[in-house]
Amino acid sequence: MQIALLILSLFLCVMPAKAFPEYLKAYKQLTTKKPELANCGLCHEAPGGGGDRNTFGQAFQKNKMKFTEKLMEEFPDRFMTLKGG
Numbered sequence: 900m901q902i903a904l905l906i907l908s909l910f911l912c913v914m915p916a917k918a919f920p921e922y923l924k925a926y927k928q929l930t931t932k933k934p935e936l937a938n939c940g941l942c943h944e945a946p947g948g949g950g951d952r953n954t955f956g957q958a959f960q961k962n963k964m965k966f967t968e969k970l971m972e973e974f975p976d977r978f979m980t981l982k983g984g
Contacts, residue, residue, distance in 0.1 A: 931978040
């Protein structure tokens with residue numbers, strides 16, 4: 900039984916994380932995007948994506964995965980402004 904649990908836990912550790920490249924694609928299409936941030940590290944702790952979300956990623960999830968004006972105002976470091984600055 901312990902061996903089966905060990906094998907199962909090892910299997911779960913090596914399973915690839917499910918990625919959602921459509922969110923990154925949506926970010927890249929924004930006129931307010933910052934090109935240098937257009938990678939999985941936009942929302943994840945790890946620049947390669949997967950795993951824990953950073954503060955922005957958590958807020959994006961709470962915002963139903965939508966890039967809204969309010970979200971952009973809350974995270975000005977993730978977006979360029981169209982208002983002359």
